[in-house]
Amino acid sequence: MKVEMKVDYYPGDTGEFIKVIEENCTGCGDCAKFCTRDVWEADGSIYRPVNLKQCVECGACWNVCEFDAVIFEEPKGGTGVRFSYG
Amino acid sequence: MNEYDVVVVGAGCAGPAAAKKAAELGLSVLLLEKSQVPGEKNVSGTCLNGAAILDPDLHYIVEGPVERTIREMRTFHINEDRTTIFHEIPSEGILLLSVRRDHFDSWHTEQAKKAGAEVKLSTTVVDIIEEDGYVKGVVTDDGTKYYGKVVIDAGGVNSIVGRKADLIPKRKGYNMILYVTVCVHLGEEIINERFGDCIEYYLSPGIQHKTWPWIFPKKKTVTVGTGGYMDEHLINDEFPNVNKYMENFLNLPIVKKKLEGGKIASWGLHLEYDEAIEKRVKNGLILTGEAGGFVIPFLGEGMPEAFFTGMYAAQAAAKAIEENNFSEEKLAETYEELISDNFFMQAFRHIAAVNKEAILSKSDEEITYMMQNVIMGGGFISNAIHTKWMKGLEDEDMELIQEAYDFMELIQPYAKVDPDFENLYNERRRK
Numbered sequence: 249m250k251v252e253m254k255v256d257y258y259p260g261d262t263g264e265f266i267k268v269i270e271e272n273c274t275g276c277g278d279c280a281k282f283c284t285r286d287v288w289e290a291d292g293s294i295y296r297p298v299n300l301k302q303c304v305e306c307g308a309c310w311n312v313c314e315f316d317a318v319i320f321e322e323p324k325g326g327t328g329v330r331f332s333y334g
Numbered sequence: 335m336n337e338y339d340v341v342v343v344g345a346g347c348a349g350p351a352a353a354k355k356a357a358e359l360g361l362s363v364l365l366l367e368k369s370q371v372p373g374e375k376n377v378s379g380t381c382l383n384g385a386a387i388l389d390p391d392l393h394y395i396v397e398g399p400v401e402r403t404i405r406e407m408r409t410f411h412i413n414e415d416r417t418t419i420f421h422e423i424p425s426e427g428i429l430l431l432s433v434r435r436d437h438f439d440s441w442h443t444e445q446a447k448k449a450g451a452e453v454k455l456s457t458t459v460v461d462i463i464e465e466d467g468y469v470k471g472v473v474t475d476d477g478t479k480y481y482g483k484v485v486i487d488a489g490g491v492n493s494i495v496g497r498k499a500d501l502i503p504k505r506k507g508y509n510m511i512l513y514v515t516v517c518v519h520l521g522e523e524i525i526n527e528r529f530g531d532c533i534e535y536y537l538s539p540g541i542q543h544k545t546w547p548w549i550f551p552k553k554k555t556v557t558v559g560t561g562g563y564m565d566e567h568l569i570n571d572e573f574p575n576v577n578k579y580m581e582n583f584l585n586l587p588i589v590k591k592k593l594e595g596g597k598i599a600s601w602g603l604h605l606e607y608d609e610a611i612e613k614r615v616k617n618g619l620i621l622t623g624e625a626g627g628f629v630i631p632f633l634g635e636g637m638p639e640a641f642f643t644g645m646y647a648a649q650a651a652a653k654a655i656e657e658n659n660f661s662e663e664k665l666a667e668t669y670e671e672l673i674s675d676n677f678f679m680q681a682f683r684h685i686a687a688v689n690k691e692a693i694l695s696k697s698d699e700e701i702t703y704m705m706q707n708v709i710m711g712g713g714f715i716s717n718a719i720h721t722k723w724m725k726g727l728e729d730e731d732m733e734l735i736q737e738a739y740d741f742m743e744l745i746q747p748y749a750k751v752d753p754d755f756e757n758l759y760n761e762r763r764r765k
Binding site: 249250251252253254255256258263281282283284285304305306307308310311312320321322323324325326328329330331332333334 | 368369370371373374375376377378380433434435436438439455456457458459460474475476491492494510512514516517518552555557564568569575576577580581584585590593596598599600601602603604605
């Protein structure tokens with residue numbers, strides 16, 4: 249059996265709930281390494297949360313960043329990832 | 335005016351328990367939840383421990399939407415040369431209740447509402463209000479301010495409230511477990527046939543990183559979970575992400591056969607913080623559930639801790655309001671006393687501490703071999719006892735052996751399921 253990432257989302261704009269603080273980012277790539285959903289991509293010498301629409305809000309990027317370069321907030325009320333079965 | 339006695343943030347496990355209890359104690363309560371439907375942003379093990387629910391405070395929990403009553407446990411330890419299977423039937427009674435969080439948390443929130451709490455869904459808390467050194471309330475994403483004499487944070491592992499209050503530490507990556515779940519639809523008949531009312535734990539190199547993969551049956555689906563500690567070995571060329579552990583797990587021959595014909599109905603991902611948070615209380619604020627570090631991912635325990643701490647926070651808030659004193663000291667006094675009196679929570683902390691010491695220092699191959707040789711059957715509790723026992727033998731330390739024996743005696747009521755739980759379940763479900 250293949251692991252199929254079957255995830256639903258509520259409609260609506262989540263807002264930019266994950267951001268990078270450019271001056272803190274060293275480009276180490278830990279955010280991208282621990283992201284299961286390929287949200288982060290290299291952009292020159294730093295990383296950016298380019299594919300925010302794929303995010304499932306686990307917080308791994310914020311938690312692993314040793315340089316406090318990740319701002320991780322919550323999507324706007326009633327938007328973002330929607331899990332079933334829990 | 336948006337003023338309440340208690341503002342509760344988050345309608346997962348801890349939040350509704352806190353809001354319900356606070357309302358029952360006569361307080362005015364507001365419960366805020368970011369998702370449209372409570373439970374739809376949650377991923378967890380989804381099995382509620384009967385030993386915890388036997389606490390009279392939690393009896394009402396069995397009236398909720400239950401997918402399946404779990405009565406047995408199997409543990410599979412699989413190495414290249416040997417597979418051992420422990421089949422434990424602790425008693426004729428119910429061991430765990432398997433639930434769906436989207437259904438269960440919604441029901442639980444409804445109970446809080448019935449008790450008198452006001453509930454606002456689709457409402458994300460973005461900040462706290464702090465005045466004169468006290469947390470006085472929260473700000474939501476539309477800029478609305480809600481004031482509470484006491485704020486109860488039940489916002490989960492990455493809680494905004496706990497972070498803004500500087501209680502949840504900024505960096506905690508290497509104390510965390512990242513795990514992935516898939517829900518496989520098989521249909522009720524096949525699940526009855528292949529799994530029955532039995533949960534399964536697995537250990538095998540390549541299917542986890544120092545954690546315990548599991549398969550928990552629900553009504554028509556099974557939830558499969560695995561993952562690992564977020565240390566420098568979790569992700570590498572062979573394991574580019576946690577899905578690879580899951581893929582290996584699903585493709586173990588024994589698992590493959592059990593899931594044959596199944597379809598993945600949903601996928602989920604969650605982080606857990608595997609270290610107690612230093613401080614759970616601040617002037618005007620109490621952290622509960624995962625936000626307060628009340629989760630033992632190592633043992634797969636968390637939901638009962640959340641129920642308990644939610645309720646205890648409500649009791650601490652009620653006492654503080656009665657005495658008009660919302661200081662950290664006042665809130666902590668009641669909160670910590672109730673927690674330290676809870677045998678279930680204390681026993682599980684003890685088991686986790688003993689297990690972690692033994693397991694995190696070993697490779698997954700060594701752990702699998704070790705578990706195959708556990709002298710008193712599989713499982714975490716046995717391992718906790720076994721570790722002390724073996725260390726006592728090695729060091730010729732009779733005190734350690736005595737401790738292992740005492741602990742084995744101590745956990746007897748929890749090692750087998752009290753028939754009371756079966757009675758409680760049947761009686762409450764009849765309602």
